[in-house]
Amino acid sequence: MDDKIIRLQKILDDSRYTVALCGSGMMEECGFIGVKKQDKAYDIEQKYGYCSEELYTSAFYNARPELFFTFYRNEMLNFPPELTASSPAMAELEKNGHLHCVITSNIYDIPYRGGCKNVISLHGTIYQNQCPRCKKMYPLEYIKNSSRTVPLCEKCNIPVRPLVSLFGEMVDSQRMTKTTQEIAKADALLLLGTSLDSEVFSHYIKYFTGRWLVIIHHEKHYKDSNASMVILDHPKNVLPLLH
Numbered sequence: 001m002d003d004k005i006i007r008l009q010k011i012l013d014d015s016r017y018t019v020a021l022c023g024s025g026m027m028e029e030c031g032f033i034g035v036k037k038q039d040k041a042y043d044i045e046q047k048y049g050y051c052s053e054e055l056y057t058s059a060f061y062n063a064r065p066e067l068f069f070t071f072y073r074n075e076m077l078n079f080p081p082e083l084t085a086s087s088p089a090m091a092e093l094e095k096n097g098h099l100h101c102v103i104t105s106n107i108y109d110i111p112y113r114g115g116c117k118n119v120i121s122l123h124g125t126i127y128q129n130q131c132p133r134c135k136k137m138y139p140l141e142y143i144k145n146s147s148r149t150v151p152l153c154e155k156c157n158i159p160v161r162p163l164v165s166l167f168g169e170m171v172d173s174q175r176m177t178k179t180t181q182e183i184a185k186a187d188a189l190l191l192l193g194t195s196l197d198s199e200v201f202s203h204y205i206k207y208f209t210g211r212w213l214v215i216i217h218h219e220k221h222y223k224d225s226n227a228s229m230v231i232l233d234h235p236k237n238v239l240p241l242l243h
Contacts, residue, residue, distance in 0.1 A: 004231055005241050011212045011229070012098040012242060015188035020090060021201050022104040022111060025193020025217050029234040030081035030110070044075060056167050065150045065159045069143075072162065077126060077144055080108050086192070087114020089239035094118065096243060099190075101182045105200045107164045120182065122175055122200065124164040132161050180207045188212040192235040196223040 012018060024034060033040045035052040045051045048071055054060060055071045091114050093099035102111040103120045109127055112119045129138040131153035138160050143151050151160045165171055183189060187210040194201055195217060212228045215221075216235045224230045231238055 004229065005238070008214060008229065008231070008238075009242055011188055011214065012093070015098075015186075015210075015212065017100050017186050017210075018093075018098060018188040018190065019101045019103065019182050019186040020099060020190040020192055021183075021194055021198075021204075022102060022106070022192050023194025023198055023201060023217075024105065025219070026084075026086060026104070026110065026235060027081055027106055027108075027193070029084050029086065029193065029218075029236050032079075032081035035075055044071070053167050058166050058169060061159070061161070061166065069150050069159075073144060076107075077140070080126070081106075081110065083110060083114050084234075084236040085240045086234075086236045087111050087116065089236075089242065091115030091117075093239070093242060098242070100186075103179050103182065103204075105194075120175055120179055122165075122171055122179060124162075124172070126162060126164060128163040129160050130163055131156050131158065133158055179204050183207045184209065186210045188214065191215045191217065191227075192239075193217055195219070195221040196226055197221060 027034065035041060035044060035056065041052055048055060048067065055068065060068045087110055090099055090102055090111055094116055101118045102116050103122060104111055105122050107123050107126050109121060109125050127140050129143050133156045134153060136153060136155060143160065143162065152158060153160055183204055184207045186208060189208045189210060195215065196205060215224060215227045215230045216233065216238050218232060218234050220232055
């Protein structure tokens with residue numbers, strides 16, 4: 001491991017522009033279980049009578065807002081992932097000029113909460129909620145603590161919309177464009193808690209034409225051989241060793 005850390009530090013030192021992609025493994029190292037995981041998905045279907053792929057959709061938000069928000073509060077908001085050592089370590093790398101952009105697939109603002117400044121949250125964030133009609137913004141606390149089952153806009157009296165990408169929805173085009181631009185100008189691309197075959201990131205990785213592609217993920221993948229360097233470990237055990 002020591003040799004790989006030295007080599008990775010040299011890559012970061014030599015890179016003019018470094019971008020990190022943070023995948024589901026970053027959530028797993030927090031102990032967070034996603035709603036698509038088999039056991040969790042089974043429990044959800046038993047509890048609500050629908051699978052998560054049905055509940056966490058705009059169709060359900062529009063047609064069954066009561067059940068949508070019950071599910072959303074209970075399963076997505078009440079037990080958010082705790083920060084690990086990864087996020088403060090990325091913030092320190094950013095501060096030292098060794099990390100220039102963080103792109104994350106999670107909706108919990110983990111890199112930003114850890115101190116990173118230049119963050120793209122591809123799928124939006126639970127901390128932004130908006131009235132679809134008047135565009136008034138509402139904080140997370142309004143969604144969590146509303147006295148009504150469905151949090152309504154105070155002006156329009158219609159359901160407030162969490163600004164997250166629900167299953168089946170297109171990612172915001174501006175965030176997609178910004179993501180491809182950041183990856184295209186990177187000398188070094190760090191895949192943290194994800195792989196080259198990522199359902200979320202594989203489309204974007206093809207825009208990378210830089211020098212170093214580094215994977216830090218605890219699970220081995222058959223496409224790992226295409227990377228410049230692979231460290232099989234959780235990012236929380238690796239990133240704090242860099243500076």
